Amino acid sequence: MTIISNNLENNSEQSYNLQFLGSGKEWFKIIIINWLLTVLTLGIYYPWARAKSLRYIYGKTVLNNEHFHFSGTGKEMFRGFVKVLLGYVLLLILIFVISLITPILAIIVLYLVAFLFIPFAIHGSFKYKMSRTSYRGIRFGYRGERKEFILNFIKWLFLSIITLGIYSFWLEMNVRKYTHENIRYGDVEFTNTSDGGDWFIVMLFGYIKTIFSLGIYVFWWQRDIFEYYINNIGMKKGDQIVKCHSTATGGDFFELIMGNLFIIIFSFGLGIAWVDIRTQKFIFDHIKMEGNINFSEISQTEEEYKDAFGEDAMDFFEIEI
Amino acid sequence: MKNIKADYFDGITSNSSLSKLSYNKSSNEFFIKNQEGKSFSWKLEDLQFNRFENLIEIRNEKYSNALLKINNASFADDFYNLMKKNNRVDLHSLLFNLSFIKILGIAIFLFSLLGLSYFYIIPPLAEKSIDFLPESFDNQIGNTLINPIVKHLDINKEKTKYINQFVSKLDLGNSKPLNFKVINSNHVNAFAVPNGEIFIFTAILEKMKDYDELSALIGHEVSHINFRHSTKMLSSNIAGYMLISLMFSDINGIMSVMLDNAHQLNSLSFSRKHEKQADEEGLNILIKNNIDPNGMVNLFELLKNEEKEKFTIKGYELIGPEITSSHPLTQERINNIKDIISKSEYKIEKNKKLKEIFKKLKK
Numbered sequence: 001m002t003i004i005s006n007n008l009e010n011n012s013e014q015s016y017n018l019q020f021l022g023s024g025k026e027w028f029k030i031i032i033i034n035w036l037l038t039v040l041t042l043g044i045y046y047p048w049a050r051a052k053s054l055r056y057i058y059g060k061t062v063l064n065n066e067h068f069h070f071s072g073t074g075k076e077m078f079r080g081f082v083k084v085l086l087g088y089v090l091l092l093i094l095i096f097v098i099s100l101i102t103p104i105l106a107i108i109v110l111y112l113v114a115f116l117f118i119p120f121a122i123h124g125s126f127k128y129k130m131s132r133t134s135y136r137g138i139r140f141g142y143r144g145e146r147k148e149f150i151l152n153f154i155k156w157l158f159l160s161i162i163t164l165g166i167y168s169f170w171l172e173m174n175v176r177k178y179t180h181e182n183i184r185y186g187d188v189e190f191t192n193t194s195d196g197g198d199w200f201i202v203m204l205f206g207y208i209k210t211i212f213s214l215g216i217y218v219f220w221w222q223r224d225i226f227e228y229y230i231n232n233i234g235m236k237k238g239d240q241i242v243k244c245h246s247t248a249t250g251g252d253f254f255e256l257i258m259g260n261l262f263i264i265i266f267s268f269g270l271g272i273a274w275v276d277i278r279t280q281k282f283i284f285d286h287i288k289m290e291g292n293i294n295f296s297e298i299s300q301t302e303e304e305y306k307d308a309f310g311e312d313a314m315d316f317f318e319i320e321i
Numbered sequence: 322m323k324n325i326k327a328d329y330f331d332g333i334t335s336n337s338s339l340s341k342l343s344y345n346k347s348s349n350e351f352f353i354k355n356q357e358g359k360s361f362s363w364k365l366e367d368l369q370f371n372r373f374e375n376l377i378e379i380r381n382e383k384y385s386n387a388l389l390k391i392n393n394a395s396f397a398d399d400f401y402n403l404m405k406k407n408n409r410v411d412l413h414s415l416l417f418n419l420s421f422i423k424i425l426g427i428a429i430f431l432f433s434l435l436g437l438s439y440f441y442i443i444p445p446l447a448e449k450s451i452d453f454l455p456e457s458f459d460n461q462i463g464n465t466l467i468n469p470i471v472k473h474l475d476i477n478k479e480k481t482k483y484i485n486q487f488v489s490k491l492d493l494g495n496s497k498p499l500n501f502k503v504i505n506s507n508h509v510n511a512f513a514v515p516n517g518e519i520f521i522f523t524a525i526l527e528k529m530k531d532y533d534e535l536s537a538l539i540g541h542e543v544s545h546i547n548f549r550h551s552t553k554m555l556s557s558n559i560a561g562y563m564l565i566s567l568m569f570s571d572i573n574g575i576m577s578v579m580l581d582n583a584h585q586l587n588s589l590s591f592s593r594k595h596e597k598q599a600d601e602e603g604l605n606i607l608i609k610n611n612i613d614p615n616g617m618v619n620l621f622e623l624l625k626n627e628e629k630e631k632f633t634i635k636g637y638e639l640i641g642p643e644i645t646s647s648h649p650l651t652q653e654r655i656n657n658i659k660d661i662i663s664k665s666e667y668k669i670e671k672n673k674k675l676k677e678i679f680k681k682l683k684k
Contacts, residue, residue: 025421029419055371137331137335137387138330186335299333299334299335
């Protein structure tokens with residue numbers, strides 16, 4: 001079934017139906033097969049397992065009856081993985097050699113490299129993941145500049161350090177804003193209106209209310225955080241726009257979090273697959289998109305890109321965005 | 322497979338067009354004809370696909386963005402079988418078609434394999450593997466552990482001299498030089514460091530009634546060093562962690578906390594095993610030196626009621642196998658010793674020199 005909607009008016013309101021169709025049972029199968037093959041190959045299969053997981057999650061994400069697609073392969077990620085591993089080994093050797101001369105310098109170098117590595121990995125991950133994501137045959141892309149982003153990141157990090165961490169709220173939102181605003185889907189641009197000051201207030205009030213409610217507010221705090229993340233995301237194409245907003249309530253979060261805890265504890269951790277899927281479904285079920293961009297009228301603009309360095313780097317050091 | 326309806330996305334715009342798809346068996350090609358009557362072909366060997374029940378998405382490696390979407394139950398089966406026959410379905414996808422129960426079986430098998438190797442295969446292997454590590458490795462760990470602490474310890478020089486005299490009269494079966502130190506402290510304790518340093522606290526000396534108890538304490542601590550317990554512990558801990566991280570590299574926070582705790586519990590039982598071995602080997606040292614093995618029993622009886630809190634020196638938790646604290650002296654350990662003594666042959670010779678030095682240590 002296809003809807004060909006060329007005839008629709010440019011500015012007419014579109015309806016968007018975002019869904020996640022994954023099932024716990026299938027996800028469990030994927031996790032176990034990944035596990036089996038990774039163990040049998042003494043870990044070498046790991047990048048292929050990552051690719052399988054991502055392909056499942058993306059493929060089960062559906063907007064208006066069309067599936068998203070992750071086209072990254074295990075082979076690409078394996079190459080990235082080897083690069084990261086080599087880099088890591090070289091770094092350890094370097095640190096070891098420096099530590100023989102002056103231990104203090106070794107520590108400084110280690111921190112410096114670690115800090116520099118974070119923006120490097122964020123950039124690489126966005127670049128790779130976006131280039132491997134497509135929808136209706138149109139690629140996503142990431143237009144961020146590595147050098148610019150790293151320099152900005154260092155500046156934000158420096159401000160965070162000298163303000164004893166207070167600026168870290170701005171850092172977090174600046175990173176979100178920069179990365180999101182550089183995402184393209186064909187000729188659609190993503191927008192992000194996050195602001196460190198607003199975010200600081202959300203986190204501060206959430207913290208205070210949670211303390212004064214003896215922890216009960218934590219579910220509403222989660223709602224506020226989710227709402228802040230989602231409500232600031234949008235898209236634009238010329239004068240057409242899409243706005244996202246959260247429909248999740250504190251009660252919904254209570255149900256999600258308590259349910260997840262319950263599943264994990266009573267399944268001795270085996271229910272993790274169902275928890276993942278429940279959470280993913282929850283997220284997509286509580287994002288409402290409104291606007292007038294017609295996703296069947298998008299043109300390919302993003303060039304192909306081949307480098308899986310960041311993707312593995314992110315994974316290797318377990319950085320979550 | 323002939324004239325199957327498909328949606329075709331050309332990878333240039335996001336619009337789709339209705340197309341017809343036919344398969345040519347002899348050339349292993351799919352022919353696609355779109356609404357405008359244009360047609361082209363895709364070779365089977367270039368195809369990749371995703372299956373969502375009755376929905377098949379076909380992509381071509383040569384034109385990575387173009388996409389054919391077919392929603393047709395019988396086509397989905399036929400296409401899948403065709404790809405399978407041509408070895409275009411990878412192992413992961415083949416396994417994915419197994420029933421949930423079979424996958425659950427694999428999961429249970431993997432868990433048992435993990436458990437088996439974690440409890441029965443890894444620890445002995447790890448213990449054996451330290452034979453390849455030179456003794457200098459133990460010295461290095463010992464130094465790393467003790468150097469930051471040693472400056473906070475109040476060493477009693479006089480008693481340290483006596484204790485080393487005392488030890489020189491004993492055959493401890495040690496393979497590396499040992500260095501005993503007496504520490505002024507009101508904690509009843511003693512501990513051994515893998516580099517051969519053994520620290521005995523004045524408070525424990527004060528509690529002792531005779532030199533056989535001191536010999537028992539020395540025997541116990543020396544056995545920890547002789548049998549390289551710290552290095553074995555380290556090796557088995559690392560091996561255990563490696564196994565866990567290999568098996569659960571993709572696991573989330575809660576699971577990893579659960580696993581960490583299980584791991585710690587296990588290494589605690591591992592160290593209990595070492596304590597038992599140190600008791601037994603310490604006993605052998607007493608018997609070899611013709612000292613009353615009941616000294617070990619007496620030592621444990623007098624330590625039994627000691628405080629069991631974990632104590633620290635200037636923020637450093639005590640390291641190395643110790644005589645009290647983390648491994649309380651259970652009645653079980655005492656009974657074990659009594660049991661061995663009753664089955665052993667031994668002779669006791671009064672050792673005046675040891676008695677003399679012991680008296681000086683008690684002062």
